Structure formats: C-alpha cells, structure tokens
Amino acid sequence: MADPSTETAGMNALRGRLEIANVAKSFGSVAAVDNVSFTAQAGEITGLIGPNGAGKTTLFDSIAGEQLLDAGTVTLDGMRIDGQPPHAVFRHGLARTFQIPRPFPKMTVLENLMVVPMDQHGERFWNAWIRRADVARQEAALREKARGVIEFCRLSAVENQQAGAISGGQQKLVEIARALMSDPRIILLDEPGAGVNPVLLDIIVDRIRELNRGGMTFLIIEHNIDFVSSLCDHLVVMAEGANIAEGTVSDVMARDDVIDAYLGGNAA
C-alpha cells in the first residue's frame, strides 16, 4: 500500500465532521462534562485543551461510547453516534487512542495492527477449517496494508517486537497506526505527546501533519502548547467541565480567561 496520507488525498469531500451538542456527563454530584458544544470540522485538526480535571478525557470517553451521555448528542458526518457501545462507534469511523497507551502487549506490533480491520473472514473460527485459502489471501492483503502503515509510522524497526516491550512513544505511534488500519473518518488522540522523547515527538507531530494534509480529521487533547499551536487549526478550551473558549490558536491564547483557567488550574 502507498502512503496512507496520499490514499485519502484524492478524495474531494472531506470526512470526519464531528458535532458535539450540549453534551453532559456527571459522576454522582460532580459534573465532569457540563453542557459542552463544539464542532471539529472535517479535514481540520481541532485541539482540546484545558487544565487537569477539566473533563477532556471524560468527554473523549463519552464520544467514543465508553461512557453513556446524560444529555446531548454526538454526530459524525450527519450520523448520530451517541448511545452506542465503543465497538459500534468505531465501526462508524471514529478511532481513538488512550492517554496511557493500550497496546496488546504480548502481541507483535504487526499483529497489533492486523487485528484491527473489521469483518475479517478469519475472525470466524470455522473459516479456519473450511475457507483456509480465502483467509490466507485476506491475511496477505492485511499484512501488506499493515506493513505500509508501519512504514508510514516509522515503526518498521520494531515490527516484530512485542508491543509491550517498545518505548511509550512508540506505543503511541502503534495506537495511531492501529487507528489508521480501519481507514477512519476521524481520529481522537488523547495526549499523543505526553511523556514522549523529543525525537519521537517530532515524528508524531510530523505524521499527524502528513495525515492531515491527506485530508484526515483529528481531535486532539494535548497539554503541550507548542504541540498544539504548531498543529491545530482550531482550539477548544475546557475548564471545570465546560467549554469556556473556542477559536483560532492565536485568538484563544490571547484571551485572559483562558490564561487564568489554564495557569490557575495548573498552579492549583
């Protein structure tokens, strides 16, 4: 397979418009996400920032179906995806990564990718007995696709290593690579830069940019302001469960209330 970025580059209509409308999620009396609305535009990189405890990851979990919403709707390219379990949300084209990477640790990097594509014939056990040639053919195609993605994500050197044995930064790349295996409409990244060494961070930033150039839509939680300002087209700021500001990076960063919330939250 060619570069995943060029594969989508030929498409005219951009995909991955994610509309969050009046979303709320409480745990007991704590409103983790309180009436949040914003839209990640198709083909853009939207950054979601805010101090620790602002509700960003809870919002991610709610979008991805890990948490049921108390109120509000989530719409991906016009399809309602709220109220569905995570695997169904993924099938609608929304892929996400985790704040702390969750590779399948005892499986190789290649296997981590090959497990992803949906509706593999070999996922039905009886096909291992009665449709062996068909499964083998599909496996060969999947392996080739996975190798392409691995190469694109600069992971070829660790392709056959156990995913639990590679560095945290490489695991973040594995998660991005896994997401790419499903040709998603949008990728949600939860702190892709946290705890990653500068060399790998550059690779991650560069790969995200390259994918975006090919039309991929991203919604990214990130604390690293350099990371955010170099990548994002649009920023959403959350504090104490609510979105308090939204706009271009320079607009948002110039606002006093954002700086207060951010610095106040971090200083606390």
Added chain:
Amino acid sequence: MSGFSIYLIFFLIIALNYGIMGLGLNLQWGYTGLFNAGVVGFYAIGAYGAAILVGPDRDYLIGGFDLPWPVAILGGMALAALAALIVGLATLRLREEYLAIATFGIALSLQLVALNFESLTGGANGLVGLPRPLFHLFEDSTTYNLFFLGLVIVILGIVWFGLELAVRSPWGRLLRAVREDESAARSLGKNITLIRLQVFVLGCSLIGLSGGLYVAFIGFVSPTDFLPLLTFQVWAMLIVGGSGNNAGAVLGAVVVWALWTMSGLAISRVAPVELQSQAGAIQVMLIGLLIVAMLIFRPRGLIGEKTGGS
C-alpha cells in the same frame, strides 16, 4: 500383558481425556482470559447428559433414551454448550471475577442437583449399568481398554488439530487481543461480549465432551465424580503444562494426573491404616503447593505460550 501396561493404558485414557478438558479450559483462559472456575459443572453436564441419553429405559427414572453413544456424547456436549450460553449471557458482560464466582457456584449447585434429583440422575447411586460403546466386540477388558485409548487419542487429535488451526487464524489473534486488553479491543471495533460468549460456549462444549467420554469409558456416572476438586486439578494441569499452548494443556494433564495418582499410591503405602482417609487431604495440599510453586518459579508452565515474531 503386564500389570503395569494394563495400568498404563487405564492411566492414559483418564489423563488424555482430561487433556481434552484442558484444551477446553485453555481456549477459555489461555487464549481469551476467561476465568472458568466451574469446569467440573460443565463436565458433569456432559457426563450426565450422555448417560441419560444412552441409558436404557427404566421405570423409576426420567430419561433412558437408549440412543447410540455418538449421539449421546454429542447431546451431552450440546447440553454443556447450552448451559454455558445461559451462564455466559448472564455473566460475561461483567468483569472476570464475577464469571469465576458465578461458574464456581453453578458447578457446586449442579453437583447438588445430581445428588438430589433422583428421578433424573439416580441420586447418590448415580446411573449404573450403562452399555459401554462396542464392548461386545472385545474378548476381555484389556483389549477393550486398548481400543478405548485409541478412541480417546483420535478424538483428542481431532480436537487438537481443529483448535490449532483456529487459534493460529485471525480468530485466535482476536482472542488474544481480547485477553490482552479488552478495552482496547472494544475501542477497535471488536464486539468483545460476543467473542467471549462464543469462546465460553465452545470451551464448555469440549469440557462436556470430556465428561461424556469419561462416562462411556467407566459405564456409570455418580455425583462423587464431580466434586470441586476436579476443577482445581484441571487448573493445575493447565498451569503446570503452560497456559496459552495446546501442547502444554495436554502435557500438563498427563504430568499432573501422574503426580496425583503416584502421590495417592505413595500416601496409601506410607500412612497408617487408621489415618488413610485423612491422608487423602495431603494430595489436595500437594496440588495447591504445585500450583503455587509453578506460579512462582515457572509461571509460563512447562511449555508456555510462544509470543513475539509472527
């Protein structure tokens, strides 16, 4: 034939039949991470199911369908699968500890049902005098046992081969992904509840197959064959042999059953007559010790899972 080889044949029939059960548990735990703590319950269902289907019609018993053995054993498997489906639907959405507790409880209850539902199971006496498959074709029980050993080896071979093909296929990769991190698998579009249910039912049907074969071999079934101890023995077999490896599951069955029978023999020789019945507890302690020692010194088992490289 010498007394030793006669015993060896008997030993191997039992051990390799436990190997079939071990393969079922390995599919559940070794490949998918499902904690089935009620192995003996599904073994009992397979055994009683087969016994009721094959048994002669008797006035005082429900059942006695007089069906041929292959049908009876498949029927026992189907009943074990059905029970697994019901248990699985109720518990597999929950976290793994709940599955362990639920299956353990169900296995205990089933043993009590076997003991008390006299009109179906024969109660404490069990179901006796079942026709053994093809027994009339053999002159003596030694040659019959040799035949039965061959039968168990063939069935074990078929199960083994089928499982090996399946766990090396993308299906097996999917099971390992669920075992490694079910949240990640779910976030990558995998319906883990369905996968777990599928594996639980398949594994339990193999455990039921083992129960049916056991009854076919000994020709009767009684509640004392289905004590919780058996669940721990099968777990010890899987841990010793190597969870996540089908060869390990079978090897563990042979090794642990050998240790079990030899330790029983040794204890009966050494212990004074008046303490014989209490001495049996030493065997159980040895099994516990073996599990703990394996987990400390060689957690992957004798031949554990092969990982890395594809």
